[in-house]
Amino acid sequence: MQEFLPGFGIYVHVPFCVRKCSYCRFYKSNPSVGDIDFYISSIASELGLEIERAERSGKALRKPDTMFWGGGTPSMLSEPSIERLALALKPLWPSGEWTVEVAPQTITPSKLSLLKSLGVDRISMGVQSFNPKTLKSLGRDYPAQAALKSVELVADAGFAKFGIDLIFGADGQSKGEWLDDLRQAVALPVNHISAYCLEYESGTSCCGGGRLSDSAYNKAAREAELFEAAMDFLPANGFPQYEVSNYARNGAECVHNISTWKMGEWLGFGPSAASQFSGVRRKNPASLEDWGKIAAGNSAAYEDVVKLDDSEMFVSALIFGLRMRSGIDFSELCGRFPAARHLEKLNILKDMQSYGLVDISGERIRLTRAGILVADAVAVELI
Ligand code: SF4
Incomplete structure (x- = not known):
């Protein structure tokens, strides 16, 4: 794998989803049209404040290396909203990788071509599983065929990097079913696969720690088995593991995430987004309304502010x-x-x-x- 240096990234949290999945801990809501308008105009204000702050410190806000729109579901925005959000962020369009997270059934060829024309070169799709039973247990209300159709649409649009997320450890998922998911994934026209462990209960999964009851121990042992199955299967099928949960064909690693793991700098925009910038780490409030106070200039509304040493x-x-x-x-x-x-x-x-x-x-x-x-x-x- 190529050696990456820590860089400067922009993270934009789009806090809207069509549905709320039971296992998801990210901040999101089902928006009204007014919420989306408020969100985009507040993003513009938040950026204006960052530019002023940088000027006051005698430095212009530098051009980022990467940008990542996550969520939530950025792809549930309409084309005009996507365009308005991108234009609001124009001073921060990156010199390198620009990722947008999408969900199956929220993309169309024209939405994808708009993203591409704006400069987006990496798509990350939350597929989670191709198995109807697992999808149902995760609260996904579409057939596996819909996810495959969406994968095809993104592949046809020709982005340089295209990754899918899968989840293992759903209730009742067998090792055979998980291996089937992995087999289908590596056969797709994608060059990045993330495999996350589902954590219904903090501290009871293979990804967590803590003292386990017998049933939690059995669950953790099963999750460890599925985790190891991914660590064996994906590298053997052309997707080396480059991070605990991430596997990519050579050159298709997510540069934005690598920079954060290497303690680069990043500025987060939107509700619940975190920043690590200019020697300070801080978090935006996880509510559209409270985050709006920050965008309106109330810097006392930042949370978990830590001066970095x-x-x-x-x-x-x-x-x-x-x-x-x-x-x-x-x-x-x-x-x-x-x-x-x-x-x-x-x-x-x-x-x-x-x-x-x-x-x-x-x-x-x-x-x-x-x-x-x-x-x-x-x-x-x-x-
Ligand atoms: S669509 Fe994604 S972000 Fe939204 S609730 Fe489900 S898992 Fe969370």
Whole structure:
């Protein structure tokens, strides 16, 4: 895999969905026309405030490397709304990758061609499964054929990068059914596959930590089996794993996400969007109304504001960097964040090496396969 440097990205949260899936923790609502108008004009105001803030500090807001519209369901916006949102953000159109998340049944050839003409070059589609029973258990009310038809539409539109998201661990999903999903996925004209573990209950999945009851233990063991099936099947079929949940053909990795895992800078726009920029991490409120106060100039409405120092950044760089299969270069991170407590964290990592969770080879530190299965628990140890 090509080595990527941390860059500057823009994240735009589009907080609207046609339906609300039971497992989803993202902020979203079923909007009225008025909500969408309010949202787009507030995005323009929020950007205006960022430009003013940058000018006051003596620097112009620089052109980003990447932009990512997530949600929610950006593709549920009408074509005029997509165009208005893109134009509102024009000063921040990226020099590189521009991703838009879409959902099956919310795209049309003309919507896709509009996105392409605006400069979007990466589409990420939340397919989740091709199995009718799994789709039903996830609350998806369309047939698998509809997802396949939508995949075809995106492929025909010819974006440089096209990824789909799948979910494993739904109630009653067998290993055979999960492997069927994976088999169908690799046969599609996509070059990126994300495979996420469904977490109905925090701390009871293979992706979480915590003390487990017998039934939770069985559930976690089943999820670990499905996770390992993806880690075996996808790389063997042309999709190397480059992050805990992400697999891509060479050159089709998501540059925007890699930059955030490498502790680049990003500015988030829209309700619930987070930012890490100019030495500060902060979150927008997860409600259209409260976020509107920020867009109207009330900076006291930001949440979880943290002034970043070397210790904070070093720990984040370790946790997120270790999610990448390429791992981290420990001395490089020590050089980037010189005032952090390097030795203390190195000793924790050496402990984990003795449990077979981490591989340390010179300055390069990676999670082992056993470590990937408990990546969130590894993160907790490092905090
Ligand atoms: S469509 Fe996507 S963002 Fe919306 S509720 Fe379902 S999973 Fe969440």
